[in-house]
Amino acid sequence: MFSDKSCVNATLISGTKETCSFFIFEAAIHWAEEGHRVIYIAPKALQSPPLTHHDRSNPSTEAFKLMRFMYLPNYETLVEQLVDLHSFASLPNVLLVDDLDNYIEDPGVKDKREVHIARLCAILLDTMNACAVILKQNVHICVSISSECEKIYQLYFDKLWKIEEEDDGNIVKVKQVAACNAANKTYEYRKYGSENIILKQILYSQN
Template sequence: MADILGVVFRRFASGTVSGDVISPPHAEGNTLVLGDVNISRSVLFLAAVTAATDLGLRVLFFTQTPFQSLPVSLRASIPGLKLESLKSVKFVYAKTLEELVEDTASLHELASPPSLIIVDGLDRYLRGPGVGPLRDELSPAAHAAALLHDTAAFLSRKRADGQGPCRVLLSCQSEREASRDDEAPGPELLLLSALDRYLQVRCTLEEVRRDGEEGQNEWQVYLSVPCPSPLQQWRMVLRPGAALEFRPVFGEEQQILDQPEKSEQDSERCGDN
């Protein structure tokens, strides 16, 4: 959800960030996080911790792989944080897409529903046992996204604790995007299009590559929300010790860093809405 990510970026910003650097209230919505599996998981974990500890929200975190310890990036970003201190974050280790769907469908039975539902790596669920090639994943992907969307909407209406709506934050790693010269969109682009129907906000993490440097230590973060809101851009840096830091990109720097494909994709999404 764009509002949670805005709080995360501000909380872990390097230096002071202006109060207007956050998605406006009307831009809140379910969010799709695209990027490398390891760095996107770190962003999801930061969002879960921020929602639970800073905002006092209940968080439900779906993932296939149990966490034996806190991610290095989280331990470095929040020194002294203990896994057992995250009492408001419930981890659900659904191993298959079927389990994820069944668990989501039963959330309406909870006495204390979550305010934030996080799904770590929908693409891994879609490529699990019993799921066909990527072009056959579109229906399961749309079904899972629609169910998450409808469940969050139902829980939002059910809530009576004054903590606001329930939102979905979902990560996915697309192997590649179709070429701009392709006559027809590839299966990865069709998958993202199916997810965009139910996840109104997209947060894209792109590694910054420089000649002569090794390793991942810097990413551009593009946060696109429904029109007429402008595209937001942040720089995310992995500091020595593995702490994550964010800072907003403004003015001339944003014009230099902006990619034409981003603007075109954002315009296409606006046209679809």
């Protein structure tokens, strides 16, 4: 039997909206190419990927069949889908949510911000935990925010990554936020032109 702690791998990425959208979209393609069934949720349709990874070919037809895109404009529509997700005919083992801030900052929600964040994160984890139990396998959640990564998120996400941009956005560093005395990993990318991004190096450091 799976437990809440062991079966849901939860990752949070913080950074600018455009760059986070790129990494969430790339994650969707990566997981689908690995044979995972993916649900990608965003407030609005992504007209075209903001960037293209230099060493990735176009997704295969098989990968696209494993991806389901859901464009949910507000908190209410998001929760409606999440509570029913475990009853879908094809259950996902990867859930990606781009721009979680859109749902956190929904003007229709009257709760205090921290309470609202806690409730939404709990719903996300409960949703995927239900899928994990039915599928009898570990599942993954990855969400992105463009606001500051508040401490409340650390209660729900076991992996935190912060995106920093330098040199007028031409250098993108994806930094792992690790616990005290733990090793940090940083992926350093460089943008070429307005469409291409290349991984230049992986750095390791100790807190």
